[in-house]
Amino acid sequence: MSIxxxxxxxxxxxxxxxxxxSVSLPTGQLTALLGPSGGGKSTLxxxxxxxDKADTGSVTIxxxxxxxxxAQKRNVGFVFQHYAVFKHMTVAKNVAFGLxxxxxxxxxxxxxxxxxxxxxxxxxxxxxxxxxxSGGQRxxxxxxxxxxxxxxxxxxxxxxxxxxxxVRKELRDWLRRLHDDVHxxxxxxxxxxxxxxxxxxxxxxxxEGRVEQVGTPDQLYDEPANxxxxxxxxxxxxxxxxxxxxxxxxxxTAPLLAGAVEGxxxxxxxxxxxxxxxxxxxxxxEVSVVLTRTHARSLGLEVGATVWLTVTAGATVVxxxxxxxxx
Amino acid sequence: MADTLTREIDEPxxxxxxxxxxxxxxxxxxxxLRLVAAAYLFFLVAWPVSLVATNTFDDGLGSIRALLExxxxxxxxxxxxxxxxxxxxxxxVFGVGMSLLLxxxxxxxxxxxxxxxxxxxxxxxIVVGLSLVLVYGGREGWLGPTFASWGFDVIFSAPGIIMAxxxxxxxxxxxxxxxxxxxxxxxxxxxxxxLGASAAQRFWRITLPSIKWGIVYGVVLTLAxxxxxxxxxxxxxxxxxxxxxxxxxxxxxxxxxxxxQGAYATAFLLAMVSVACIVVVAIIRPKNHA
Numbered sequence: 001m002s003i004x005x006x007x008x009x010x011x012x013x014x015x016x017x018x019x020x021x022s023v024s025l026p027t028g029q030l031t032a033l034l035g036p037s038g039g040g041k042s043t044l045x046x047x048x049x050x051x052d053k054a055d056t057g058s059v060t061i062x063x064x065x066x067x068x069x070x071a072q073k074r075n076v077g078f079v080f081q082h083y084a085v086f087k088h089m090t091v092a093k094n095v096a097f098g099l100x101x102x103x104x105x106x107x108x109x110x111x112x113x114x115x116x117x118x119x120x121x122x123x124x125x126x127x128x129x130x131x132x133x134s135g136g137q138r139x140x141x142x143x144x145x146x147x148x149x150x151x152x153x154x155x156x157x158x159x160x161x162x163x164x165x166x167v168r169k170e171l172r173d174w175l176r177r178l179h180d181d182v183h184x185x186x187x188x189x190x191x192x193x194x195x196x197x198x199x200x201x202x203x204x205x206x207x208e209g210r211v212e213q214v215g216t217p218d219q220l221y222d223e224p225a226n227x228x229x230x231x232x233x234x235x236x237x238x239x240x241x242x243x244x245x246x247x248x249x250x251x252x253t254a255p256l257l258a259g260a261v262e263g264x265x266x267x268x269x270x271x272x273x274x275x276x277x278x279x280x281x282x283x284x285x286e287v288s289v290v291l292t293r294t295h296a297r298s299l300g301l302e303v304g305a306t307v308w309l310t311v312t313a314g315a316t317v318v319x320x321x322x323x324x325x326x327x
Numbered sequence: 328m329a330d331t332l333t334r335e336i337d338e339p340x341x342x343x344x345x346x347x348x349x350x351x352x353x354x355x356x357x358x359x360l361r362l363v364a365a366a367y368l369f370f371l372v373a374w375p376v377s378l379v380a381t382n383t384f385d386d387g388l389g390s391i392r393a394l395l396e397x398x399x400x401x402x403x404x405x406x407x408x409x410x411x412x413x414x415x416x417x418x419x420v421f422g423v424g425m426s427l428l429l430x431x432x433x434x435x436x437x438x439x440x441x442x443x444x445x446x447x448x449x450x451x452x453i454v455v456g457l458s459l460v461l462v463y464g465g466r467e468g469w470l471g472p473t474f475a476s477w478g479f480d481v482i483f484s485a486p487g488i489i490m491a492x493x494x495x496x497x498x499x500x501x502x503x504x505x506x507x508x509x510x511x512x513x514x515x516x517x518x519x520x521x522l523g524a525s526a527a528q529r530f531w532r533i534t535l536p537s538i539k540w541g542i543v544y545g546v547v548l549t550l551a552x553x554x555x556x557x558x559x560x561x562x563x564x565x566x567x568x569x570x571x572x573x574x575x576x577x578x579x580x581x582x583x584x585x586x587x588q589g590a591y592a593t594a595f596l597l598a599m600v601s602v603a604c605i606v607v608v609a610i611i612r613p614k615n616h617a
Contacts, residue, residue: 051517071520078521084514088536097532098522142518149522 002027002185003048003153008057010043010209017043018054019209025153025187025202027062030179032200033189036232040209041189042157048187049078049155062152077146077184081158083138085130091141092117092126098149116144119178136167147182156188160195172199193233197221205229222316230318237288238320239281239309246290248315251277252308253299260308263287268296268303279307376598382587383595390592399569400577400593407574407597410485410560411553414492418549419542422500427534429501430508447497455494456562459487483565488573491559496552500545507541540612547608551601 003025010018017040025031033041046052048059050071058067066074086094092113099109117123120140122133130138139159146154159175160168176199179186190196196203197217205212205220205228213225224230227243237246240261252260263281270276275296277289287309301307311317383390394400428434429441447455463481464471474481481487515537519529535542557575564571572580574597582590 049521051521071517072523072525074521075523076521078518080514080518082514084518086515086518086533087511088539097519097524101519101523101528145518145522 002062003187004058004060005044005048006058006060008044008047008059009055010040010047010052011055016209018047021057021206021209021211023204023211023214025185025204027185028183029201030176030186030188030199031202031204032196033187033204033206034193034196034200034232035191035206035212037191039207041191041206044206045155045157045187045189048153049076050074051078075149075152077149077151077154079139079142079146079154079156079159081161083130083135083142083162085138085142087130090127090129091122091133094130094141095144095148097145102149112148116148119147120144134167135163136171139163139171143178147184151184154184154186156186158189158191161190168195175199197233205232207232224316224318227318227320230316235288235290238285239287239311240283240285241320242311242317243320244311244315244317246276246288248312248317249287249289250310250312251289251291251295251299251301252310253301253305255308257308257310260310261285261287262306262308265301265303265305265307268301275301277301279309281309379591379594379598382591385588390588391596394589394592394596397589399572400574400589402569403572403574403577404596406485406488406571407554410488410492410573411550413489414496414553415546415549417489417493418496418500419546422497422504422545422549423538423542426501426504426508430505431513444498444501447495452491452495452556452558452560453562456491456559459491459494459559459563463487463490482563483567484571487563488560488571491563492553492556495556495559496549499548499552500542503545503548504538504541507538511537543608543612547604550604554597554600 005024006022008018008021010016019040021040021044023044033044035041043052047054048061050066050069050073054067058065060066061074061076071078086097089097095113095116096109099112104112113126114123117126120143122137122141122144125133125137125141130141133141139162143156143159156175160171163171172195175188188199197220200217202214202216203220204214207228213220213229215223220229221233224233227236230236230243230245235246236243237249238244239249240259255262261281261283263279263285265277266280266286267278268275270293273293274290275293277291277296279287279289281287289309299307425444429437460468460482462469462471463474465475465480465482466472468482471481479486481490515533516529519533524532555575556573557579560573561576561579564573564576566572566576566580574593578590578593578597581587581593
């Protein structure tokens, strides 16, 4: 295990950012810390980097106890959401910074900077100032700068959060491919479940300062530990006391199955190939259902129609334990 | 390492400063406001200062030459330069330290400290001079006699003049640096830290270059203020001709002694140094640090 965090607690005044967090992040993998804003994931990342100090608990990096090690001695690469570029230095100088601090020979630094700039496709911008680069280019430069010192772990704090949607998506794919080439243990923070599901080998879901679940994207999606994880990873609706995905509900126009819940279609919205229904059950629940347009047409659905709902066999269901998170 | 980015990501580069945005429509009010601003500056600043220059050169370069041939005046100019130099050095070192303290750290009494830092700007320099005499005066002061017994005179000698000048010019550097430090934030330094830079390396390689222009402006303001300080210096210097008389005191002395030409010439020299500083900075300052 590359990063071992145990019993971490951290408060900012009255606000509890982390509450007894213990997690192991495996070597060589791309791990996402996923959770809503203010849930503590950035704080955890910053504590691993040594930029924040935990109140209690310990951090071990590559077998070394790093709990009391200052950030400068941890050999971690850190990439900030807002790039944190050195504004007064050229792109090449930015990338060379960590190597110059380590007093490497000039020729070696030049060679390494060259190699890294090629890796992040900024070779032609080596002599520009960061202010002459776009956001995505700045973030790639920041990544090259962090990789230059050959860190034992690479930490990225919402690395694409400040970029627009299209660039974010492209850089996300690029990060995945980069990781497949470079293989440095990487941890990135994100509040975007799609980003985490798409890029990460492993996801740690963090909410309200606690770890809710750790697992691969498939595990998280198919076997969510609780209502929160399930609702955070995709749309969720409630049917007869269970949380279920709207596309995992079967709609019938007659009471064919035992346990089917009777209701009335109160709203119907067509978006492209899918139809979104809101069904008001006799028990007073509002259930969202998604089905394909063809299916909806074959059932002859319309607003006001009476339908019977059942959860599809084999669907992921979780008991709805936290009504406050129903959605 | 393999080529991971299969094609260049298409993203517009942050545009340069927008080229000549069309101004709002000019109305009669625009011209009225311009006239008021111009008249205000002309009657309050430009005309009086230009009269100093014209009076100085009434008889060509004669008055300036006469001034520079007077050994007492030369000593006074040297003393002013010497005092200004130390005031700038002290205020720069403490100004950078204090600004970092104010921006980066939370501590009890921070607001009080912040308010105290404006005191030198708000009280009359005469008060500053008198208060220094109360503490460091050789005969009656709190600490003065002790220093005097060690053979170290503060009041009526150069250390007192430097202290008074430094006191008066103290807030200028800090007020220049605090907004700059607030703007740059601490992320760049945290990035440097995670790249292995020690506190000293972070300061010299990241912080200092980032606040460079703030410091340059602070130095110019401090220098101009220090050269021009009169009230506080008058109280603590003793105004001994050829020893503790600074250039501003020479101006007053000459003016009171009906040597108007000499007074104007000295005033002109003082003004020129400040103007020269501001012009030089305006020229060398890069455009994007507006």
